[in-house]
Amino acid sequence: MIIDYSVSFQVLDQFVFRFNKEQPSMGTKVRQSMIATAKEIIKVYGVSLIKSDKVQPLDLHNLPSLRTNNMQLAKITQASGRTIQRHIDRLLESGILTKKVWHGSHSCYELFINPKILWISELERVKNPKKREQEEKKIDTDNQVFTNNKSTKCPHSYTYKTTYKRNNRIIAVDKLNDLWTGNPDQDCEKAEKTQRKDLFQNGNRMENVSEKQTEAEKKAEKTQRKDLFQNGTRMENVLEKQTEAEKKAEKTQRKNLFHNDAQRKDAWREQVAPKNDAVQGKHTSAEKIRAQQTGAVDNQHSDAARHAFLLQHADALWEFAKEKLYKNAWLTKKQCTIAKTLLYQWYEPVSDSRMEHVHQVYKDRILLVEKYIKKAPDKRFVTLPYLYFNPKNPNGFTGTKPWHEAQKKHKVSLKLQQIVRRQVQKFKRNEAKDTAEARPRLTVFRECEQRIGKLQIPSLLQQFYAEVLQPNAQI
Structure with a gap:
């Protein structure tokens, strides 16, 4: 004896739909969580019926009750015991549960489910196959049943004949009927004649095809020879033209190199000016170049120092944010590097004089987010660094600016x-x-x-x- 859960659940949904339709307010209707509790009760009841059927055969007209308690149902449905009590009261009011027998607070209670909802079907107990074979051997040969393993007389379908009006299987059956109605000797003679005609025609066709192929091959050889001769002459002309073009290119390259060398010499002469100009208070081109080089070196040193300065603050802010916001989160190395690069972008537009002030402001904003999360840690969280510290994300770290200003x-x-x-x-x-x-x-x-x-x-x-x-x- 077993419960068909799929049919029972469909009947339960229809029963609840009819009941809710008659209710005037939402407070008296059966909700989805209560339906889920009812389905779990039906599942537990089905298991209990299977166990009790092994001990003693059951009667469909006198089914036993389900003995359970609030704690068991609460673990199955992942709800509290008080919630299960409210659900059972509503199920009793709706008629899904017909009766509840209370046996005290320290023992299980009994639940009776509406039999109109349950779909119970009897299943025959499977016998041992070895015993069944032994019983069949004992039966007399006259009483034994033999299976008919004869195959059908219909031949296989001809898949190479694609007709769009009738199936291939029907065509095969029609041909088989024609064979049965006609004389097999005449049909065989006809088939031999048709085969001879086909062979003769095919032989003539093959000869004609071979003659045509030989003529075509001769023509193809002649055309190939002509093409080779023409291509050879063309290649010779192309090579001559290439040599002339290469000679011209070499001449132009030599001219360009000579011109470039002259320009370099003129530039070097201008740089190495006489020292008299320096004495008279005039800066030579060489000194100007040196001044430019020293300025470029200073700029390079300043850029490197600025880069190290920004990296230091970005690393410090990331460590602070990692401790406050991502303390219990596992982050990969790639995510950490992305976070540092994004924080580096936050510090780039800030001047060196205001760097410490801005760094403290960023710390305060992170502390505000930490306080916000601690108020409801189950519902609030911080997204991954590549999203949260993105300057273009208005819902990330950029959104904490109005918080800080309001504070x-x-x-x-x-x-x-x-x-x-x-x-x-x-x-x-x-x-x-x-x-x-x-x-x-x-x-x-x-x-x-x-x-x-x-x-x-x-x-x-x-x-x-x-x-x-x-x-x-x-x-």
Whole structure:
């Protein structure tokens, strides 16, 4: 006895569809998670039926219940025990489960599934094949059954005859019927005659073809000889032309080399000018060239130093980001090199004087991302470095710039609020003192007002007036 799960699940889906259609609100409908729990219950019930059938044959009209508990179903469905309780209550309300028998909190409960949903089919127990063979040998020869292994009389199909009106198999059957109806001797004589005619015709054709081939071969030989003679004359003319062209090319090359040597000598003479010009305060061309060379060397040294400086900051920022953002992630060497090259692009447009400030800003932005991830580590993560540190990706490291600016504004507002709070406390403490110990009220008020006025923010002064001044107060 076994449950056909595919049919049972289809019946379950139809049952749930009809039930949900009648419900007025979403709160009373059977949801997808509850359907999944019901399918797992049906699977467990099928296994329990197979085990119980091995112990004692079952009756289709009196099926046993399923003994289970919340923990077993929770492990199978990967849900909590409380979720399983709610699912079973809803399945009982919908009629998928007909009954639940409770046996206490320390034992399993019984579940009865609606038999209209289950599709149960009986399977015959397979007998041992050896015993079956022995039983057939004991039977009398008259009662034994012999299998008919005779093949059909229809011949194989002729695949080389491609007709688009009828099948080849039908053509073969028609020919076979013609053979059965006619005389086989006459058919054989006809076949021999046709073969002789075909052989004779083929022989004549072969002779004609051989004669034509010989004539064609003679013509081809003549044409080949003519072509070879013509090609030989053409090759001789081409070689003569090539030699003349090579001679001309050699002459032009010699002229160019001579001209280039003259230019080099003139340039060297200009560079090696007399020393009198240097004494008179005029810079020679050689000195100019040396100055240019020294400048180029200095530029090369500065470029190398700049490159090393940028690499140092890019490596330091990558190590910091790797520790904060990719601590539990496994990264390959290629990914690390890509990250360093991308961070190098972040530092390229920055000048040397602002490098330390920008480096600290990048660190602060990475710390902001770390705080953001720590609030929900199961749902939030950082993409791989080749995506995250790409300057063209607006959702990566570039997106942390507005975060940092908002944090700076928040810090500035906190400092301003702290200044206002201190001035308010200063004024109120002076008010709380005795008249002998207290300073003049107007002077303290003016000092506080002057301190807040330096900030040049009118809203802070209004806040100070609202907290200090009262409607009946007189200064």
